[in-house]
Amino acid sequence: MIIRRFDPSTDAGILEFEAERTIVRIGSVTMVSLLPKQDFLRKFGTNGLHLAVKRKEVVGAILITVEQEESCPVALMYGIKVDEPWRRQGIGFRLMQQADLFTRKCGLKRMVLDTRPHSTPALSLFRKCGFATARKSPQSLRVEKMVR
């Protein structure tokens, strides 16, 4: 299994564009971004979409980009997903390591993520990767970590 950046020349088939959103197909599951085509490609197309690939099949993906928060740049993770048959094999963890690498390469120290507060596997993964809760509401949870 390899982790690599999205390559528009070979991976374009995993993206589906609708008027108001972009869908990333990861085997039998999808990751949905509320960005239309041009905005999605501008934000993630060259460096922000990373894939886990096994024998040419995309089995996992992570979306990450640089955002300004209170005039400070942070690495903001938009989502991570692993196709169901491939879960619990360390792929999510490897994608999170890729997010660390992205953050360091961008010269940033802080990585943040907003997620649902009830997703046990995801929260367990984030804790394992060093994230801690920054704030919590009934609908949403902000976790963050400092990357060295």
Ligand SMILES: CC(C)(COP(=O)(O)OP(=O)(O)OC[C@H]1O[C@@H](n2cnc3c(N)ncnc32)[C@H](O)[C@@H]1OP(=O)(O)O)[C@@H](O)C(=O)NCCC(=O)NCCS
């Ligand atoms: C969260 C997700 C990405 C984990 O991917 P994965 O490849 O199965 O994760 P890994 O095999 O690398 O597991 C790493 C750690 O995650 C946690 N974890 C993963 N699946 C878990 C589960 N079903 N129950 C509890 N903890 C779990 C564990 O801490 C695990 O470490 P361990 O193996 O030492 O116990 C995957 O379950 C998924 O795609 N879920 C749906 C999408 C989602 O919730 N995304 C996060 C919000 S953006």
